[in-house]
Amino acid sequence: MPEGPEIHRAAAQLAKVLVGAPLERVFFAFPALKPYEPQLQTQKVLQVQARGKAMLIHFEQGLTIYSHNQLYGVWKVVKAGGEPVTARQLRLGLYTPKKSALLYSASDIAVLDPLGLEQHPYLTRLGPDVVDPETSLETVLARYQDKAWQRKRLISLLLDQHFLGGLGNYLRSEILFVAGVPPTYRPIDCSPKQCQRLAEASLHLPRQSFATAGITNDLERVEKLKAVGISRTHYRFYVFDRAGEPCYTCGTLIVRIEAGGRRLYYCPHCQAH
Secondary structure: OHHHHHHHHHHHHHHHHHHHHOOOOOOOOHHHHHHHHHHHOOOOEEEEEEEOEEEEEEEEOOEEEEOOOOOOOOEEEOOOOOOOOOOOOOEEEEOOOOOOOEEEOOOOOEEEOOHHHHHOOOHHHHHHHHHOOOOOHHHHHHHHHHHOOOOOOOOHOOOOOEEEOOOOOOHHHHHHHHHHOOOOOHHHHHHHHHHHHHHHHHHHHHHHHHHOOOOOOOOHHHHHHHHOOOOOOHHOOOOOOOOOEEEEOOEEEEEEEEEEOEEEEOOOOOOOO
C-alpha cells in the first residue's frame, strides 16, 4: 500500500499537470460516478491535496474528487493520447490537452460536495498528517503522551490512521528502529526520551521519504553505499526488507517477524529492552 510520502509525491505531480489546466475529458469507471463526468470536465482544478493516504482534487465550483489507493491503487501521468502499458484497470482519468492523470486499480473513489468532504468518515477521523509541514513535533509528541493511546501496542498504533495520518508498514519498522524502541512496547512502556525519539522519527522519516522518493536510511550512509555500487534495494532502508542482513549500526542480523498480519523488521541489539 502506498504510504503518506508516496501519496504526497503523487499529489505534487498531479498538481503540476492539473491545476489551472483546461480539462478535455473526465472518466469514471464506476456507473454511480458517471453523471459527474460532463459537470467536472467543464471546470478547472484549483488544488490537489494529499491528506494521510487520501488524494483530494478540488474543482472550482466546490466539488472534490476523493480517492484512496488502498492496497493496489496507483496514479500514472502520461502525455496526452498515451496510455501506460499495464494490466491494471483504469478507474479514473483526468485529461488535459498536454497530459493525462490516470488512477488504476483503486476502488475507493467518490465525488464530494463541501458538506460531504467535511463529514467523510476517513478524513474526519484522520490523525495529524506526518508529511504535512504544518504538523509540529509538539503535536505528534502529544499523541504519544495521550492517555487514549498509551496502552496500545506500537506495532498496531503506527498503522492506525486515527493516531497519525500517513504512516504505514515500511515507516513502522523504520520509526521503531530509529527511536531504538522494541517492537513489543506500548507508549506507556517508553521512557520520555524514547517518546521524544518516536515523535521525532515519526516526522523526520516520512518527510525524508517524501523528499527522496522513498529513502529512509541515513543519507550520508546512502551516498557511501551508492559509491561502492550498492543497489537502491539494499541502501533504501535502515531495517525494512533487510532480514538476515547486518544492521548498519551494530552489525547484528536484522530479524523479520509478523505483526498485525504485516511484516516487521527490527534489530535485536539496537532495539533491545
